[in-house]
Amino acid sequence: MCESKLHGVAGLPDYGTRTDEITIFAGPCSIESQEQFDEVAECVAANGLHWIRGGAYKPRTNPHSFQGLGEEGLKIMKNAADRFGLKTLTEVMDSEHISLVQNYCDGIQIGARNFQNFSLLKNIGIATSKTKTMVLFKRGFAGTIAEWLAATEYLTTNGNDNVILCERGLRTFETATRFTLDISAVPVIHKQSLYPICVDVSHPAGVRDLVPALARTAIAAGADSLMIEVHPDPQSAKSDGPQQLTPAQFTDLMEDLREIAAVFGKKLV
């Protein structure tokens, strides 16, 4: 069992685990083909970054939508990541896929729709208790911060406290954006816990032209990490096309964000 990283735990400083590095998790929403993934991996590596993301099992609202390539997708991701020297992050939706995904990936994402799937959280905690595989745990779109931190304990009490929390927007009355980004979650998580916080700037935006402003804001608020979706040809994307940046747009944004991060004495990795 791991120690809780909730605020006030004896022996741990309030802001202990965060660093001067901002980890960028970039990559397409879905892994679609080797060519598609290679192009993004090349761009991520060329920007001096370390992680690539991509979905092989997709939580789609409609069962007729593209569901992901499954293990074939994981192979594509691992293949590209090895050639470009990157670490891999993918979503796990089912307990039965945890060990398979661990054969290919360095990080496990738990998506917003599984925020309170406690048996999945528990099984991921148990399965990663020895490896301490990084778990990126997204907030549900109707979840409070208190519920989020409580749910995190399903991972930590079962053996893995290598957790990054990820704010990805809430469902509110506002329809101008896909979700309402709760930027306050960044300082609140910093105040109430020791976990690093990632801000997914693509899913709340819903459209790519809003992504840069949300990314700048997240860094200014103190985010430890950002998630950004990138696709070589967003028009043809099998999921989340409108919000994905092209590699050229992503490279421009990284240039911009590097300067903003430097103001806070941080660097993008």
Ligand code: PEP
């Ligand atoms: C994703 O990261 O592609 C995804 C499905 O995210 P979320 O769980 O935040 O909707």
Ligand code: MN
């Ligand atoms: Mn997506």
